[in-house]
Amino acid sequence: MRNISIINSFKRELFHLIHCAALAGTIVLLISLSGGLREPNATTFEAKEMLSSWKQYGFLLTAFLYIIRILTLLCLPMALFNFLGLVLFNAFPDQPKSKVYSGREHVTFPFVCFRVVTKGDFPQLVRNNILKNKQTCEESGLEHYTFEVVTDKSISLVTNENVRELVVPGDYATKSGALYKSRALQYCLEKDVNSLNDDDWIVHLDEETLLTNGCIKGIVNFICEGKHHFGQGVITYNNDQVVNLILTLCDSIRVADDMGKVQFQLKVMHMPIMGWKGSYVISNVGAERHVSFDHGPRGSVAEDAYFGLLAASKGYSFGFIEGDMWEKSPFTIADFLRQRKRWLQGLLLVVHSSEIPLRFRILLGCCVYATATAPLTALNVFLQPCFPIQISRFVDLSGCFIGGVIIYMNLYGTLRSYTYSVNHVGIGKLLLLTMLGFAVQPVKYSLEIIAILWGLVTPKNEFAIVDKNVLRNEISKFP
Structure with missing residues (x-):
């Protein structure tokens, strides 16, 4: 067994080295194709003879060309964080084992509450997933836990010592007027509702989130280490039942983002300085109650x-959790657009909030404004070849670095998802899925741009609910 473990560890280290070489190679290839590897003085005859861009294109067009080129630098912090996360930490880590405790640790381990917030529109989905997740907890050896479903309307959940249903009263209002999910989460923290102690822990899940033995082991390790108040891990979208393969592949970059940016900021900076997700969040109860979710409509x-x-x-300190959880990508293009629109609108409200100190909003602000200006910066793909301009070598190289990281993340995200997939695929099918994942990226970015434009011109205090009730949707035959 020890020899097998050593061999597996060696394989994962080898995969990581190949991965690092592929990432660097993608960046270098893009720089080479753009001419960025030329010596600074090795200009072409055409460049030497070229009239000043300002005279050649006119002031307005030239100014526009420079603006959209420089705006690409907003993506640089995000690309750098992703690059560092993907290089500094093993990109193909061994998943935590399902065996969790010795008998003595069972008694002393803190209590864990798996909390699901729902409007109550998909009761069967929630009930089914509670049953699946309870079974996973039992298989992993977890004993001191409960599932708490917080809903706007009753879903007739069968309650017992491990399952609790909380219906948020229709007339409940927080002090600041928090809305939507924040309102429900704050209701759970009220003194006459909360049943947890300050040294207990909450694991926040979405309606469709499925636990794995690996993530439970990761959660246990995270809590037992006692170093951080909050944590988050990797979510993949291709397990269980895939409803829309194309949109699932479009979400592959989110897996790479978890392994890159999220992992780096939580392991190195110990804060979600560029944002994090709302599920697979581990919170110490006392810390969560102190921060609270009562931050008005803006929050x-x-x-x-x-x-x-x-x-x-x-x-408060944040850490990264080993082990994957499973979720689903949107099933329809309309839901995909609504989801992305809400993210942009909500994040714009966050980065403009004066309640959060500016130094904690700057990097997230770069990410958000990079997203908001994507419809403009995307024009560089078409305008740069037609209207070349003389610009700083730093801007050129940065643009190639950003593009190389993003291109590679799409490839790696698919590989990472299916390498750990419960639906094991052969090397041929894995390569096919990876190529397909790369091929759908123009569709993904076109949809993202539509969602961005939609989000910029519509009210920003709306909370769209994405339908992930697999029982009402046709399941893809291709996992």
Whole structure:
């Protein structure tokens, strides 16, 4: 057994080295194709003879060309964080084992509450997933836990010592007027509702989130280490039942983002300085109650990012959790657009909130404005070849670095997802899925741009619910 473990460890280290070489190679290839590897003085005859861009194109067009080129630098912090996360930490880590405790540790381990917030529109989905997740907890050896479903309307959940249903009263209002999910989360923290002790822990899940033995082991390790108040791990989208393969592949970059940016900021900086997700969040109860979710409408659309930055500004520490959880990508293009629109609108509210100190909002602000200006910067793909301009070598190289990281993340995200997939695929099918994942990226970015434009011109205090009730949707035959 020890020899097998050593061999597996060696394989994962080898895969990581190949991965690092592929990432660097993608960046270098893009720089080479753009001419960025030329010596600074090795200009072509055409460049030497070229009239000043300002004279050649006119002031307005030239100014526009320079602006959209420089705006690409907003993506640089995000690309750098992703690069460092993907290089500094093993990109193909061994998943935690399902065996969790010795008998003595069973008695002393803190109590864990798995909390699901729902409007109650998909009761069967929630009930089914509670049953699946309870079974996973039992298989992993976890004993001191409960599942708590917080809902706007009853879903007729069968309650017992491990399952509790909380219906948020229709007339309940927080002090600041928090809305949507924030309102429900704050209701759970009220003194006459909360049943947890300050040294207990909450694991926040979405309606469709499925636990794995690996993530439970990761959660246990994280809590037992006692180093951080909050944590988050990797979510993949291709397990269980895949409803829309194309949109699932479009979400592969989110897996790479978890392994890159999220892992780096939580392991090195110990704060979600560029944002994090609202599920697979581990919280110490006392810390969560102190930070609270009662932050008015501005903190209610992207409540996860708002909560994370505010907690970091109060001095709380964050860590990264090993082990994957499973979720689903949107099933329809309309839901995909609504989801992305809400993210942008909510994050814009977060980065403009004066309640969070500016130094904690700057890097997230770069990410958000990089997203908001994507419809403009995307034009560089078409305008740069047609209207070349003389610009700083730093801007050129930075643009190639950003593009190389993003291109590689799409490839790696698919590989990482299916390498750990419960639906084991052969090397041929894995390569096919990877190529397909790369091929759908123009569709993904076109949809993202539509969602961005939609988000910029519509009210920003709306909270769209994405339908992930697999029982009402046709399941893809291709996992």
